[in-house]
Amino acid sequence: MPSISPVNPETGRERLRTYAPFLVLLAILALNALVTPNFIQTGTARNMLLQSFPIIIMSLGMAMVIATGGIDISVGSIMAIASIVFAKLALDLGMGIVAAAVAALAISALFGAVNGLLVGYFAFQPIVVTLVTMMIGRGAAAVINDGKIVTFYDSNLVDFGLYQVLGVIPIHIFIIVIAVVVVFLLVRETVFGIYLQAVGDNLRAARLVGVDTFRIILSVYVACACLAGFAAIFETARLASADAINLGKLVEMDCIAAVAVGGTPMRGGEVRILSTLAGALTMQAITTMVNMNDIPYAYSLVIKSVIIIVALTVQKEK
Amino acid sequence: MAERVIEMQGISKSFPGVRALDQVDFYLEEGEIHALVGENGAGKSTLIKVMTGMYTADAGEIRVAGERVRPRSVFQMQEAGISTIYQEINLIPHMSVSENIALAREKTGLFGRIDWREARERARSAMARLGLDLDVDQPLNRFSTAVQQMVAIARALSLKARAVVMDEPTSSLNEGEITNLFRLIRDLRDQGVSFVFVSHKLREVFDLCQTVTVLRDGRLVGHYPITELDHFSLVSKMIGRDARGILGRHRDGTDKGERKRFCELNGIRDGRRLQGVSFAIGEGEILGLAGLLGSGRTETLRILFGAEQPEAGEIRLDGVVTRFNYPREAIARHLAFCPEDRKVEGIIPSLSLMDNIAITNLPRLSWRGVVSRAKKLALAEDYIQRLNIRAAGPRQRINTMSGGNQQKAILARWLSTSPRLILLDEPTRGIDVGARAEILDLIRRLAGEGLSVLMVSSEWGELLEVCDRILVYRDGRVLASLVGEEMTEDRIIATIAGEGRHA
Numbered sequence: 001m002p003s004i005s006p007v008n009p010e011t012g013r014e015r016l017r018t019y020a021p022f023l024v025l026l027a028i029l030a031l032n033a034l035v036t037p038n039f040i041q042t043g044t045a046r047n048m049l050l051q052s053f054p055i056i057i058m059s060l061g062m063a064m065v066i067a068t069g070g071i072d073i074s075v076g077s078i079m080a081i082a083s084i085v086f087a088k089l090a091l092d093l094g095m096g097i098v099a100a101a102v103a104a105l106a107i108s109a110l111f112g113a114v115n116g117l118l119v120g121y122f123a124f125q126p127i128v129v130t131l132v133t134m135m136i137g138r139g140a141a142a143v144i145n146d147g148k149i150v151t152f153y154d155s156n157l158v159d160f161g162l163y164q165v166l167g168v169i170p171i172h173i174f175i176i177v178i179a180v181v182v183v184f185l186l187v188r189e190t191v192f193g194i195y196l197q198a199v200g201d202n203l204r205a206a207r208l209v210g211v212d213t214f215r216i217i218l219s220v221y222v223a224c225a226c227l228a229g230f231a232a233i234f235e236t237a238r239l240a241s242a243d244a245i246n247l248g249k250l251v252e253m254d255c256i257a258a259v260a261v262g263g264t265p266m267r268g269g270e271v272r273i274l275s276t277l278a279g280a281l282t283m284q285a286i287t288t289m290v291n292m293n294d295i296p297y298a299y300s301l302v303i304k305s306v307i308i309i310v311a312l313t314v315q316k317e318k
Numbered sequence: 319m320a321e322r323v324i325e326m327q328g329i330s331k332s333f334p335g336v337r338a339l340d341q342v343d344f345y346l347e348e349g350e351i352h353a354l355v356g357e358n359g360a361g362k363s364t365l366i367k368v369m370t371g372m373y374t375a376d377a378g379e380i381r382v383a384g385e386r387v388r389p390r391s392v393f394q395m396q397e398a399g400i401s402t403i404y405q406e407i408n409l410i411p412h413m414s415v416s417e418n419i420a421l422a423r424e425k426t427g428l429f430g431r432i433d434w435r436e437a438r439e440r441a442r443s444a445m446a447r448l449g450l451d452l453d454v455d456q457p458l459n460r461f462s463t464a465v466q467q468m469v470a471i472a473r474a475l476s477l478k479a480r481a482v483v484m485d486e487p488t489s490s491l492n493e494g495e496i497t498n499l500f501r502l503i504r505d506l507r508d509q510g511v512s513f514v515f516v517s518h519k520l521r522e523v524f525d526l527c528q529t530v531t532v533l534r535d536g537r538l539v540g541h542y543p544i545t546e547l548d549h550f551s552l553v554s555k556m557i558g559r560d561a562r563g564i565l566g567r568h569r570d571g572t573d574k575g576e577r578k579r580f581c582e583l584n585g586i587r588d589g590r591r592l593q594g595v596s597f598a599i600g601e602g603e604i605l606g607l608a609g610l611l612g613s614g615r616t617e618t619l620r621i622l623f624g625a626e627q628p629e630a631g632e633i634r635l636d637g638v639v640t641r642f643n644y645p646r647e648a649i650a651r652h653l654a655f656c657p658e659d660r661k662v663e664g665i666i667p668s669l670s671l672m673d674n675i676a677i678t679n680l681p682r683l684s685w686r687g688v689v690s691r692a693k694k695l696a697l698a699e700d701y702i703q704r705l706n707i708r709a710a711g712p713r714q715r716i717n718t719m720s721g722g723n724q725q726k727a728i729l730a731r732w733l734s735t736s737p738r739l740i741l742l743d744e745p746t747r748g749i750d751v752g753a754r755a756e757i758l759d760l761i762r763r764l765a766g767e768g769l770s771v772l773m774v775s776s777e778w779g780e781l782l783e784v785c786d787r788i789l790v791y792r793d794g795r796v797l798a799s800l801v802g803e804e805m806t807e808d809r810i811i812a813t814i815a816g817e818g819r820h821a
Contacts, residue, residue, distance in 0.1 A: 190687045191680040194673055198666045205663050208625060208655060209677050209731065210646035269668040 020314045021262045021278040024307065028285045036292045044292075046170065050238075052284035053172045054079070054231035054251060059258040059280040060183045060273065061224030066259050067187070068220050069200040069268030070119055070126035074111065075228040075255060077137030079248030082108045082229035084141045087150040087242035097157055105229045111137055112225025113218065120217030134252075141244035150242040157237045172234065179227075184273040196220065200268025254283045257304060261311040282307060321348045321383065323481045323512045324369060324400065329378035331364055338364040339375070342538045344531055346481055351503060351513040353523040353544075356533035356556055357750030359708075359720040362516050365533065366483050369514070370402040371395035383480070401474035402483040409470055411459035416441035418458055419473050444472040448502055464495035471502065475511070482506075483514040488522060489748060492611045500526055518748060520549060534558055557752050577601055579637070580770050581739055583622065586631035591617045593794035594631070599739065604761065604771040606781035608810045609791030615774040616658055617794075619741040622772070623655040624648040649678065654732035658743040658774075660721065664728045667717035671709050672698035674716045675730045701730035706756060722753025729760065739770040746780060758784050778807050790814060 032039045039045075058075050065072045086104035089095045095103070111133050118129040165174040187193035198206040199216045207213050228248070236242050262279030264272050286307060290300035324346040331339040339361045346352050356362050367373040369380070371389030380387050382398045389395045392402075402408075409418045420437035441454040448468055458466055467487060474482050484503075488496045503513055503526065515527055523530060524544060532539035532555045539555050547555075577600025586595045591614040599605050607615040620626045622633060624642025632639050635651055642648040645655065657663035666674055676683060676694045683693045698712045705726045709719055716724055725745065732740055742761070746754040761784055765771050775781050781788050788805055790798040790813040798813045800806075 189689060189691075191684050191689055192687060194669070194677065194680060194689065197669060198677060201668045202663075202666045205657075205666050208623075208645050208657060208663055209666075210644075210649040211677075212644075212646060269666075 016314055017263060018275075020311060021272075021275040021282070024261060024311050024314075025278045025282045025285065028282050028289070028307070032285055032289045036289055039288075039292070044288075046173075048281075048284055048288045049176070050170065050172050051288070052281055053176060054235055054248070055254050055258060055283055056176050056277060056280040057179055057227050057231040058224075058251065059255045059262075059276050060179055061220075061227035062252075062255040063259045063262070063264050063271050063273060063276040064183070064187065064196060064220045065126075065224045066256075066264055066266060067196050067200045067268055067271035068217055069203070070217070070220070071256065071266075072115060072130045072221060072224050073127065073252045073256075074115060074130040074134040074137055075224065076248035076251040077134045077141070078108050078111050078225050078228040079232035079235065079251065080141040080244050081111070081137045081144075082232035083236045083242040083247050084144050084150065084244050086233050086236055087152055088144060090154065091150065091152045097154060101233050104233055105226055108225045108229025108232075109222050112222035115225065116218035116221035119221065120214040138244070145242075145244060147245060149244075151240060152242075153240055154237075158240075161234075161237050175234075180273065180277050187271050187273060192216070192219070197269055197271065200270075202269075254304075255280075257308050258283050261308055263311075279311075282311075322346065322381070323348050323383060325379075325381040325384075326365075326369065327379045327381075329365065329368055329375045329380070331368060331373060331375050338536050339368070340536045341378075342533065342536070343541075344369070344538075345541075346512050346514055347529075348480075348512055349507055349510050350529055351507055351515055351527045353527035353530045354514055354516045354533070355518075355520070355523060355530060355552070356539075357722075357752055359535075359722075360533040360556070360750075361536040362533055363485070364536075366402065366485060366514070366516065369395075370400055370483055396477050396479075399478060399480035400483065401477055401479040401481070402485065403467065403470045403474065403487060404485050409458055409466060409473070412457055414455050414457055415445070415452065415461075415469055416454040418469060419444055419454075419476055421473075440476060441472070444476045445469070447475065448472055462495070463490045464492075464499065467491070467499065468502070471506075475506070479511065481512040481514065483516075485516045486518065486748065487515075488517060488519065496522070518750065520552060523552070524549070532556055553751050556750070577603055580635065581622070582634040582637075583618070584632045584634070586618065586621060586628045586633070588617055588621060588626065589629040591794045592621070592628075595794070595796055596631075597789055597796055597799070599770045599772055601738075601770055602765050602768045603787065604765045604773060604785045606785035606788040607772065607774045607791055608778055608781055608788050608814075610814060611776070613791040613814075614794040615791050616743055618791075619655065619743055619772065619774060622648070623653055623741055625655070649735065652736065652738040654735060654737035654740040656725070656728050656732065656740070656742045656745055658747070660724055660728065660748075665716045665724050667715070669716060670713045671702070671707070671716050671719065671727055672712035674727050675701055675734065678731050678735050697734060698730075701734060705730050705733075705760065720750075720753075722749040722757075725749055725757065726753065729757065733764070737769065739772065740764075742771065742773040742775075744775055745773065746775070746777065754780075778810050782807065 062072060062075065082104040085107050086100050089103050090097055090100035115130055115133055118124045119126045160171065163171045165171060187196060195206065195211045195216050198211055199213050203213060232248065235247060258279035259276050260266065260279070261282055262272050262275035264270060264276060283304065286303050287300055290297065290303065322345050324344070326342070326344040329339050329342045329344070342361065342365060344365060354362050354365065364373065368375045371392045371394055374390065380389065382400065387398060410421070413421070416438045419441040438454055445452060445454065448471065450465070450468055452461070452465065458469060471482065487499060491499065507513065515523070517523055527544055530542050530544055530547060530552065532542070532552070534556060579598045580601045582598040584596050586592055591612070595614065595618055607618065609615050617626065621628045624645045624647055634640060640651065666677065672694060675698045679697065680689060683690055683697065695712060701707070702709065702712060707723050707726045707730065709723060716727060719727070745757055749757070758780065761771055761773070773781065773785065782805055785805070788800045788810065789796045790800065790810055792814055800809055
């Protein structure tokens with residue numbers, strides 16, 4: 001191995017930027033431990049992780065989209081339509097759970113492909129494009145079942161939701177670990193990962209060095225949508241119902257906040273997966289704190305906004 | 319002795335890992351045009367930023383008109399009478415000329431209301447002072463870069479600037495615009511305004527300035543009256559060694575007769591600039607494209623590389639008609655392209671030097687999409703050494719490197735794809751003399767190994783220095799092909815001026 005000459009020494013500020021998301025998370029957990037009764041018990045921590053499942057899974061996709069210089073505010077609506085499609089196919093058409101799940105993922109991928117096509121090929125602004133799919137997704141989901149909640153019970157699904165890998169690790173946590181590791185390696189170690197950052201950092205230069213920029217953009221929006229659909233299937237199973245109006249409502253905000261608190265810059269070109277994980281857990285920890293202390297929901301929004309501002313302040317580049 | 323508008327003593331400034339300025343002195347006298355020169359990374363930009371209050375010096379004293387100041391902000395220095403005009407003009411493109419000038423220092427009424435009528439009058443008189451009559455209600459971006467620069471100057475003057483700092487003001491102007499700008503600068507000097515003028519174009523320094531301050535590696539080399547210097551001695555001071563070996567070297571021998579044709583263009587039109595361009599490039603040939611800005615040279619390169627599509631005409635490689643819809647298709651056929659504007663289209667700023675070099679080669683350096691770090695590092699280190707790229711290491715972020723080293727990294731990126739034809743658009747723009755010489759040397763060496771080079775440059779001397787043949791463009795057409803003895807600056811100018819139409 002050739003020896004590597006020393007790079008610019010890391011400044012204190014840079015080090016702070018790197019660790020800030022984890023410090024913020026620790027601070028919130030510590031605060032929770034103080035104010036939330038029984039927070040330290042394993043059951044609470046486990047519940048918090050289980051509830052954070054959708055935000056973590058979807059923040060991974062959001063982080064990749066944001067790294068390309070885009071944004072996806074349609075993920076909540078994609079959850080809704082995936083959930084309804086999954087429940088309707090499994091219940092009304094009597095399809096198997098697996099087939100219904102595949103169909104739900106397919107419809108999610110379709111939404112992602114529309115986002116990717118409009119952003120990557122037609123170069124429309126991501127926030128407008130995904131605003132449109134956000135409205136279509138939520139609308140279509142409501143139309144499919146006249147806005148009614150689909151409730152269903154499937155013992156296989158319940159068993160799956162309670163399954164513990166090797167008898168100890170809850171399936172949700174197992175999937176979170178796998179997903180984080182896969183996306184982490186994907187953005188760090190692969191050609192795709194470097195192209196992804198290049199596209200977000202300097203689209204024109206990326207094109208001139210031969211990157212198929214459309215394919216990259218299409219891929220991240222499809223991936224982001226599929227992760228939303230995937231999260232929707234698990235949420236549907238956990239809640240034993242599909243609610244077109246409320247499922248995934250405002251979840252895009254939590255995801256974007258998780259990415260921002262994780263220190264991934266909104267302008268694109270950089271992505272931090274582990275910090276995004278910390279950001280997502282921070283968002284969930286705030287929600288848990290608010291719920292378990294009987295604080296009205298509205299306050300959680302205030303607390304979240306304060307946390308975001310604090311996180312952004314410590315990470316400011318100059 | 320004239321009054322010193324700015325006096326800086328013992329200025330030092332460090333950044334993590336770099337000592338950008340070390341005990342530098344600088345002074346600017348009233349009514350002089352003072353050149354600040356040095357290679358990239360010599361500390362010119364840092365010194366300017368300290369002077370204008372954008373950076374705070376770690377040590378040293380700054381006096382404005384004899385009074386000690388401790389600048390904390392650009393605004394504060396503007397109030398003291400020091401204004402800056404940057405290379406990328408720092409005005410607001412969508413706002414009107416008068417708004418831009420008013421923004422400088424709005425006289426506000428009740429509740430911060432701006433008196434637009436007065437602002438418009440002020441803008442008009444400011445532009446009139448520069449001898450420009452234009453509609454101040456038009457958005458700034460409707461005007462050419464040259465006019466925008468004039469507006470920036472007007473804005474500085476409306477701030478009652480006593481000193482104006484100009485960082486590479488001519489880099490995107492054509493000859494006529496440069497003449498106008500210089501006339502204006504001289505007029506203002508005669509009215510008592512002082513200028514600090516930063517430029518890589520030494521001819522301009524000799525043309526315009528009375529005094530030169532030379533920096534090298536963050537240290538002051540010296541202050542000199544321009545009359546004490548000639549071209550060689552100035553360059554020698556900048557690079558710290560004798561310049562005679564670097565400047566004015568010509569390519570050995572002339573053209574080597576018949577070459578095998580590699581690439582051919584026939585009747586290329588793009589529906590805008592290009593009016594039917596045809597020529598061929600031989601293997602190992604260095605073909606230069608000369609012409610004015612906007613004559614269609616850049617468009618030719620972009621079409622050849624698949625970055626833009628021709629409306630008519632054909633491209634042949636090895637005699638076979640080819641069409642590139644995307645740059646990646648051209649790359650697959652061993653074409654390479656170094657674009658004109660490094661910052662906009664060249665570097666991928668947040669990525670490391672290593673990734674910027676490897677980006678054209680990632681599939682080759684990876685297995686099933688997973689990049690081999692060892693291979694990537696080896697490739698980057700190989701080219702860092704071969705092209706003498708100066709950086710803290712392969713992991714340094716490229717946007718923290720100097721222009722010359724960035725350009726070398728972009729060359730490395732392409733050379734590592736073993737190209738057969740490399741398209742170079744202004745390969746030495748904004749690059750210091752040392753790096754420039756290295757890059758031109760490299761181009762010659764590569765051509766000797768059979769690489770074809772198609773090179774656009776606005777520095778005709780540079781084309782004359784390295785090219786085997788020069789095509790002269792005017793208004794989207796190739797008007798002349800100059801070889802051997804015909805390759806002179808006079809012939810190029812004559813052709814562009816219209817005398818060589820049938821050459």
